[in-house]
Amino acid sequence: MSPELVSLIQRAQELNDDFELTAVRAWKEAGAGRKAIGHMPIYVPRELIHAAGMLPVGIVGAGERLEIIRGDAYFQSYICHIPRSTIELALSHRLDVLDGMLFPSICDVIRNLSGMWTMLFPDRYVRYVDLPQNFEPATGGVYWRRELETLREDFARLSGRPINDDALRHSIAVYNENRSTICELYRARSRQPWVYPTSEVYVLVRAANVLPPEDHTALLREYLRLAPLETDRRDRDQSRVVLVGTFCEQPPLGLLLTLERAGCWVVDDDLLLGLRWIMGDISCDGDPLQALVEAFLTRSVETAARYLPEGKHGGALVDSVRRNRAEGVIFCAPSFCDPALLEQPMLVAALDREGIPHTQFKYSEDTGQFAVIREQAGTFSDSIRLWSQA
């Protein structure tokens, strides 16, 4: 690997691993009065935070390296892991750098976590962001616009500067570029997964959680330039799979590496889905708030946390399999994840209707052992290749 690529990946890795949020602190210190707003997965209108001159910071738990000392005291054994590590980060003051926290409506765990936050940190800005589940402009649209207006006022108050339409249009453009760059990277990976292995792509994309979007876009561009220059990256006979269920609590990097080593190329996934929630560009013309509303109502991705008003579940997944020429689907959901696990039987049915092979296992963000997963993914990969040759 070229030293440039090594250091690029290393930089992103360090950003992801840094529980102290040093990069966020540095960003805040670089300008007077700068503020940062944290948010849980999945979708929040980061454009509004950005337009207020603040930094959106994605919080996705703390993976396998943080020892949970206080967090388990708050959660029963049948609750997923992300709230434990998130509370642990907060109680150990690592999130003190955040001036506010947003909890989007992904499930009841994150919803109630918002209330816990209010109780534990009464002097901080906390908001539960109840995304509309009605997608009619006159109904869900009107509601969502009112919610966005409230956020706009809140952010203006927090940052001390009103968010004007021009600033918001600019922020929309910045995030359009960021999303399209991520999507470009995903397309490139789908074409040549050996050039852009998922274990790298994930590390680079995830840096979006702490970097300003402009910097993150530049980081990805650099990766897109450098990765193809590697001469020893060659196609291997591996199966092409789509990974599903990873949109909230994140699998440890070791799990992604295990899949690749077990003979799977991940050609599409729902890791950190919130970063590419809106499909395509949001309009930079006209009323920017309305543009955000319109984009959410009509161009949100299909995923478990969102109501699907009509049609059968799994349409988008089958499309992804076709578009990415995937040979199978790996359901890889966090233990006790209501959205992913309740959705799964519907997705399985859709795949079965299309004759698409699939396998499934569960993880926790702090899973340290991958022997079983390696075995299972390896067997799956072998079997779909045998199957496709037959």
Next chain:
Amino acid sequence: MNALRTYVGIDLGSTTTKAIVLDDAGEVIGRGITNSRSNYDVACQVVREEAMVRTRFTLTRQAITGDPALAQVEKAFLSSLQRNFRFRQHLDQLARLREALFRAAGDPRHSAHRRELGTALESIVDGMVERAGLHFSELAVRKSDFFRDLATADYMQLAEQRSDPRGITFDMLCGLFDAAILVVENATTQGSFETQLRGALEPTLASASLAVQEKASRLREVVETTCDAQIVEAGTVGTGYGRQRLPFPKEQIRSEILCHGLGAHAMFPASRTVLDIGGQDTKAIQVDGDGLVVSFQMNDRCAAGCGRYLGYIADEMNLGLHELGPLAQQSTSRVKINSTCTVFAGAELRERLSLGQRREDIVAGLHRAIILRAMSLLARSGGVRDEFTFTGGVARNPAAVDALRQLVQENYGERTLNISADSIYTGALGAALFARRAAQTNA
């Protein structure tokens, strides 16, 4: 001699059953412990008898120390008397075991081998009797005080030597033993105290020093008196996981949480927070200045992180439970373990070992993980206040204690940590104290 009023507390735990006998002043004058078996009634009766035997020994000692003429001989005489007593008890049990083994061997299944089987069993039990003397010699270090443990070890060793793959197989012998030991354990009378003590007295005197022998007649008198002493159980309270199955009326049953809190308070009066990690569950208890419980939390439905987990790990590593802690203390670079799920313990351990991680580092990580679970319960119950008392089987594990000490220090600051060598009796002590309170209030 007036009847001695006593108060008995019985703690029916999932692995062991304990009893404590208190006198009117609240002093511990007897205690007993036995494995809980499948039959709680029997365990309860056995442990109670055991505690009463100890009580009579206490009376004997008190009589001897109270007599200026005997003060010099007290120690030597008493320990020898106890040893002889235990030895006789053990021989009694072996006689019962022999009987039970022959009865089991009488099953028609074994008719083909009846004669060989008889010979084999005879010689095995004879061997066990021979070894019994060693177990109870003056310098012997017994691995366990439970008849079952001693007998099992001896029997298995002897049976292995005697077995013949083509005739009387080891499996056949084991099967007989499993049936017979249950019969012995579930027999409720362990022989009369008086007979056994009197039986132990003469050999004790015979082998004693001149100084002791000189006092023989006075000592005989003392022993006779204690044998005849009237002991009244003025109150009994049962507690522990199996307490619902104790043959007691409801008002004589107390929750183990309450008993544990009061017992810890009796052992360390300044206790405010008590942590108990037992085989099946973990409890975090807050008590007030009188030892009354003000709040408590127990592990959730999942038994991960309890003492039993360490047992699995020890089995998996082919180690004794008591060897785990010292092994962990040798660690120089602790492994981070995230799951203390008993179901996956073995698999996780094997995978880590196959990754080349060192045993001591893994075991150190396991200890830390268990203590982290306990820290969560402590936090849920209201934190760790001063003084902090740690009880239960895991409190005897030095690595667990180290981990606890460190985490408490980091999260709550300086706390006095109390651990009693007798912590296994905490619940029974609390129960006995409740029995005493109830009886004295009613009186």
Next chain:
Amino acid sequence: MTAASPSPRVPAEAGKERSMSLQKQMIAGHYSALSRAPQEGRKVVYTFVPGNLTELLRSFDLLPVLPEINALQSGMRKLSGDYIAEAEKHGHSEDVCTYVKCDIGMLKKGNIGPTGERLPPPDLLLLSYTGCFTFMKWFELLRQEYDCPVAMLHVPYQSEGRILPHHVEYIVQQLRTEVIPKLEAVSGRRYDEDRLREMLRLSAQAEDDLVWVLESAKHVPSPIDAYFGGVYYIGPMFTAFRGTAEGVAYYRVLREEVEARLRAGLGPLTPEGSQGKERYRLVMEGPPNWTSFREFWKMFYDEGAVVVASSYTKVGGLYDGGFRHDPKRPLETLAEYCMGCYTNLGLPTRVALLERYIREYRADGFMINSIKSCNSFSVGQLLMLRQLEQSTGVPGGFIESDLVDPRYFSAANIKNRIESYLQMLEQKRIGVNA
């Protein structure tokens, strides 16, 4: 979510209570109407207890089916274990809500309801998405099984403890543009607001009596158990009988009975007759376990513990907070009703409510039954426990079980905790010298 069991083992004394036989008849009648619905051409709407729109459905002559009630009934009849196993066999995760799996398992095994009669398939799934994420997935799953329309009603969560005007507008707009048109289409009837108003008026009348009954527990000793008994009292109100004359009559009878108990100085009615001396007054948070409901209840009444207030009896509406269905603002009142259901409230609001109960009902303690299936209830309960202990000085107890998964009810374990907890309260009361 309520326990109106059609055929409980009626104990001698309980047999005297008219309200019980009345409720039994009402429910049997309802299930019988449901089983005849396909032949009689009546249309059926499946919906949920929290945020249910019974009056609206009834105003279209539609019959409601509540899958949660079917699931809990299956739990009480010891059928849920098999149903759950059936659903898991079909690929449903062991980690998720057992109401959903029980329902799907029942469906896969022929959809035989609690009275032994086959339940009709839905003509519409009314997804009143209130206070529980799983509801959304539940009906998406059912939509895969039945080829029928779904009406989604998104009820915003009350994280800040106050109803915002634009949230009311959002719900009303959904009622107008999504729910009512679909009800019209299914029923073939026009929306009749006058009829709806009349039903809302009846609702409010019954609600007054229900609140009186629940608040009778403020008396020391209490004439009712507001949790184990409470789940029966809320039955008609939370299910199919709001807005009906039958519902009004039931609550009138119930109130009179409780008044009589109060006059006679009787304790709560249990399956073994009137409860004896009231030794502990408890506030309860979280749903009960249904598979061992009687056994669970017995653990309390055997010890003289009476639940004087509970949050679970507020999942289908928080009437003791002052809310009444208001015939003058028919759609707005439905919106406010939905938003006020207990599980739709933010944690600080829930804590404040429990705090109020502990004080107003003069409770000696409070207990949390933490339910594995129900993250909406359960996540945050350990913090609520701590917060409540601090603010009230009353110690809390914590137990864990599940709604209808028999594998997740460990009687010995739960009994142990309840006893330990009650003995602790007793010790606290009598002090060191007892």
